[in-house]
Amino acid sequence: MAPAPRVRLPPATTTSQSTSAGKTYDLAAGNLRQLVLEYLEHNCYGGTLRALQGELDAHGISRVDVKGKGKETVPSPMDVDLVMFDPAASYQLEISSLPPLPDDHDDDMLDMNLPTHANLNDTIMEEDDEDASNSADDDRSRMALRTEIRNAILSGDIAHATSLLETHFPSVIRPSTSTKPRPQSHTPPAWLPSLAPPHISLNLRIQAFIESLRSSSSTSITHSLALGRALNAEIGLLKDAHYTAEWALVGALLAYSDPETEAPVSMRRYMTRERKEAVAAQVDRAVLWSLDLPPASKLECAVRQNMAVWSASHDLKVPLDESAIPPGIDPPIPPVEGGGMDAEMVRAQKLVPLFDFHEWMGRKAVVKSGKDARRSA
Known part of the structure; x- marks a missing residue:
């Protein structure tokens, strides 16, 4: 072997x-x-x-x-x-290759606001600073809008979130009518939930239906029934087995006067904050993608990649060469519990361990709190 x-x-x-x-x-x-x-x-x-x-x-x-x-x-x-x-360096090369101005040129030309060899760099840098300032303002504005949309979803105000999307990011919830595909610099990873506008719009409407069930007033019940009928018809046309199965559980929440406490656990999860956070995250990723920005951060992609590599190496029984780990790096070696051949091989050969990011961060937090406690003692 x-x-x-x-x-x-x-x-x-x-x-x-x-x-x-x-x-x-x-x-x-x-x-x-x-x-x-x-x-x-x-x-x-x-x-x-x-x-x-x-x-x-x-x-x-x-x-x-x-x-x-x-x-x-x-x-x-x-x-x-x-x-x-370097745009400035490029312009310098072009300008320096031009022939010199004749001695008898019109001196009034010097008073005109024209780029010269002496002031071209300053002009370019000023334009770059202005562009950077405008770009930063746009980034802050978009960040504020994304935050407002997220907070609206988390607070249950789906109507406000939808209104903001329709005003500022309409392509997130409405498919483009153009027959020409818009070029994208980023492709959503396969592990992300769908960012297709029909799915985003439908998930927001389902969340609006769920939020309407939190009130027991007769007006709210009437509103919930109207939302439910519209959703039932739309999901029927969608012919998607996943949405059909999910809607069967969500729609059944209407049978309970207080779904948050009376519904079975399998249905009660739709009333939790975790559900709203998942919808908010999906909408935010769709907004980023509509702006031609990556829907997942580089750090998230790096964590997922490392988890996959460490897990695959562990499954293949790959020995870990600890001498190759740079100084100061804490490898994700969790404590081995129980017996069995795998546990013995980990102890004897120091195989590449499984890397659970949340478990690793939890251990780091425990170690840090212990150090802080010793310092204060």
Whole structure:
């Protein structure tokens, strides 16, 4: 039998250097900052994002915003060509290759607001700053709208959330009438819930029906019945087995005067906050996709990728070479419980363990709280 392959991690280096336009960048630190900033904006943590950016500025640390523009842009592995292109340098080459102006040119030309070799860089930089400012304003406005839509869904005000979508992001809930497909820079991962406008619209209407059941007034019951009849007809036309089965459970909530306490557990889950959070997350991903932005953050994709790689390596009984782990990195090695051949192999050969992100974060939190308790003692 051939020996099991070994997992080789990257060399134990903490930084890598790259030089661009005479500047040396710390790619490890820059990529880490970019990862955190992108995660904060992706999840609408506007206050934390501004606070972190302010801290970076206050300490004179070059920061990168989520679009690869910043005080000193740190090129990411995916955007090197874009970042390395320097418009100012390009214009300098073009201008310097032009023939000099004749000595008898009209001196009044100097008073005109024309780009010259001396002031072209300043003009370009001012335009770039203005574009960056406008882009930042647009980003903040969209983040505020996304936050308002999410809060409306979580508070049960589906009508307000739908109104905001129709006004600002209509393509999220209404299919495009254009026969020409719109090019997309990002493709939703297969593990994400559907981002198709008919599904988003239908899920919002189902959530509106669920919210209407929280009140026992006669007006609310009449409204719930009207919503239920419309949904029943629409789902029947959809001919989707998944939606048909789900609607059978959701629609049956009408039989209970207080579904949150009287309905069976299998049906009561539709009344929980977790259900609203799932709908809000699906809608937010659809908004991002409509803006041609990735529907999942880079950090989320990285976590899912690592979980898949570690799990597959564990299933294949791949030994873990701990010497390849860089210093300061805490490998996801959970305590082994119970017996069995697999447990013995983990102890003897130190196989690549399963990586459960939530369990790993829970252990980190316990360790941190223990250290804090010892410090305060």
